[in-house]
Amino acid sequence: MKNPQNDTGSKMGMWLFLLSEILLFGGLFILYSVYRFNNPQAFHLAAEALDRPLGTLNTLILLTSSLTMALSISFLKKGGPRRSLLFLSATLFLGLLFLFNKYLEWTWKVHHGIYPDAPRLLEREKGEVLFYGLYYSMTGLHGLHVLAGVLLLSVMFIFILRGNIHRNHFVPLENTGLYWHLVDIIWVFLFPLFYLIT
Amino acid sequence: MRTYILVWLMLVALTGVAVSVAGMDWGRWSMASALVIAFFKSGLILNYFMHLKDEKGSSLFKWIIPGVLSILILFIGLTFLDVAFR
Numbered sequence: 001m002k003n004p005q006n007d008t009g010s011k012m013g014m015w016l017f018l019l020s021e022i023l024l025f026g027g028l029f030i031l032y033s034v035y036r037f038n039n040p041q042a043f044h045l046a047a048e049a050l051d052r053p054l055g056t057l058n059t060l061i062l063l064t065s066s067l068t069m070a071l072s073i074s075f076l077k078k079g080g081p082r083r084s085l086l087f088l089s090a091t092l093f094l095g096l097l098f099l100f101n102k103y104l105e106w107t108w109k110v111h112h113g114i115y116p117d118a119p120r121l122l123e124r125e126k127g128e129v130l131f132y133g134l135y136y137s138m139t140g141l142h143g144l145h146v147l148a149g150v151l152l153l154s155v156m157f158i159f160i161l162r163g164n165i166h167r168n169h170f171v172p173l174e175n176t177g178l179y180w181h182l183v184d185i186i187w188v189f190l191f192p193l194f195y196l197i198t
Numbered sequence: 199m200r201t202y203i204l205v206w207l208m209l210v211a212l213t214g215v216a217v218s219v220a221g222m223d224w225g226r227w228s229m230a231s232a233l234v235i236a237f238f239k240s241g242l243i244l245n246y247f248m249h250l251k252d253e254k255g256s257s258l259f260k261w262i263i264p265g266v267l268s269i270l271i272l273f274i275g276l277t278f279l280d281v282a283f284r
Contacts, residue, residue: 012258019266026270033274034281052217059213067206070247074199181247185240192232196220 007171014175018182021145025186028138032193035130042127047197049114050135051105055195058101059187065094066184069177079167081160088157088173091180095150102143106136135194142190145183152176205246212239 036043072087113120116136121129156176159165165173216235220228245251253259 008256012256015258016262019262022266023270026273030274030277034277037278037281052220056213056217060210063206063209063213066209066243066247067202070202071199074202178248181243185243188239188243189236192216192220192236196216196228196232198220198223198225198228 010171010175011178014178018178021182021186025138025141028134028141029189029193032134032138035127035134039125039127039130042125043131044197045125046128046131046135047194050195051108052195054101054105055191058098059191061094061098061101062184062187065091065098066181068094069180073170073173073177076160076165076170076173077167081163081166084173085157085160088153088160092150092153092157095146095153095180098146099143099150102139102146138190139194142183142186145186149176149180149183152179201246205242209239209242 068087068090072084072091075081075087076084109115114132115121116133121132153176156165156173159172212235216232219231219235222228224231250259250263
C-alpha cells in the first residue's frame with residue numbers, strides 16, 4: 001500500500017480543506033471584531049458573565065488532546081499499534097470531555113435565560129445581544145467541528161484495530177491529526193476573544 | 199517525543215500567562231497581548247504538531263498558506279478602513 005504520490009496528494013488535499021476552514025472561521029472573526037469595535041463596553045460586560053475557569057479548563061483539555069494525538073501518530077509510525085490506540089483513545093476521551101463541559105456551560109446559560117432570541121436577553125443592550133449571538137454561533141460551530149473530529153477519531157480507532165491503518169499506511173491517521181490540531185488552533189483564538197475580554 | 203512534550207508544556211505555560219494577564223487588566227494592551235500569545239501558540243501547534251516546519255520544500259506550503267493568511271488580513275484591514283473611519 002506504500003504509494004508516496006498518493007500520500008502527498010491526500011495530505012495536500014487535507015491542507016487545502018483546512019485552509020478553507022480558516023476562511024470559514026475567518027469570516028466570523030471579522031464579524032466579531034467589527035461588532036466588538038462598535039460595542040466595546042457591552043462586550044466587556046457580557047463577557048464577564050462567562051465562566052473563565054471552565055473556558056481555561058477546556059483550553060487545557062484541547063491542548064493536551066493535541067499532544068496525545070501527535071503521540072498516537074508517532075507511535076503508529078514506529079510500529080506500535082497498541083500504544084497508538086492507547087493515545088488515540090485518550091484523544092477521543094479528551095474530545096468528549098471538552099464537549100461535555102460545553103454542554104454544561106450552555107445548559108447553565110440557557111437556564112439563566114441567555115440563549116439566542118430569549119426574552120430576558122433581548123431586554124439587554126444591543127451589544128450584549130450581539131455578543132451572545134456570536135458566542136453561540138462561533139463556539140457552536142467549533143463544537144460541531146469537535147464532534148466531527150470525535151467521529152473521525154472513532155473511525156480511525158476501528159481502522160487501526162482492524163489493521164487497515166498501520167506503520168506503512170498511516171496517512172489517514174495523519175490527516176485526522178491535522179484536522180484535530182486545526183480545531184485546537186481555532187479554539188486557541190476563540191478562548192481569549194470570548195473569555196479573556198477585560 | 200520529548201519535543202512534543204516540551205511544546206505541550208510551553209502551550210500550557212502560555213495559556214497560564216494569557217489568563218493571568220487578563221486578570222491584571224492592562225486596558226488596551228490586554229487585547230493585544232492575548233492575540234500575540236494566541237498567534238504564538240498557533241505557531242507552535244502548526245510547526246511542531248502539524249509538522250509545518252518539515253514541509254518547507256513544497257510549493258503548497260510556501261505560497262498557499264501565506265496567500266490565505268494575507269487574504270484574511272486584507273479582508274480585516276479593508277473592513278476596518280470602512281468601519282473605523284465612518
